[in-house]
Amino acid sequence: MPREARLRRAADFAALRTVSGRLGGRCFLLRFGNNETDTARLGLAISKRCSKRAVDRNRIKRLVRESFRRARPGLPTVDVLVTARDIAVAESGAVLLAELDALWKKLRPLKPEQSSVTIAR
Template identity: 45%
Template sequence: MTAAPDIQTFPRQVRLLTGADYQRVFDNAGRQRGRHLTLLYRPAVGEQARLGLAIGKRHVRRACDRNRIKRIVREAFRQQRMDLPAVDMIVLARGSAVTAERRALRAEIDRLLDRLQ
């Protein structure tokens, strides 16, 4: 089996990894709100977009629901990351995201990412 091209992966350099990375975005972030998701963003330190996920138990109780939301957001980011400006972003979920269909969540994250361009 061959490896996926680099643009189709989600490597470490496009993720927010440390608490300091997350805190930097939370401290002074722009905000895009959707019905189920909120996107916080700030100009990146590097030259490419980076993604962090903060899907808390407070809003999304079951682990399987949190993981489903994270998979959808990561996939949308992965497919659009080459077109995104150099920003660090964090995606937060509201409680309504639990009952939202996959297509609705995907359409919403696509809209939020499009607004950044």
């Protein structure tokens, strides 16, 4: 994946963990928020809680990256943080890709926050 399509800074990950939209499926949780770039960006958080074996975690990461690569041209300009759930390890690649494709279709930009305006009388 090109550099501009990845979340790299810790501050970007922290921002998505605090203020963001959420989408969940059976195997994945997506947190997303608007960004100022002209393309969607992906961050992965596949922890040892999901699986102790690195080979399982790496398989999930490869599948998520491939799914994102295919869906990226149609995605809005958002930052996406993908977290895998425990059950993802036991599922086949086809099931995981199908769930990710469904989640990408639901993805939408967050509404910009409106500042509260008080009227002085």
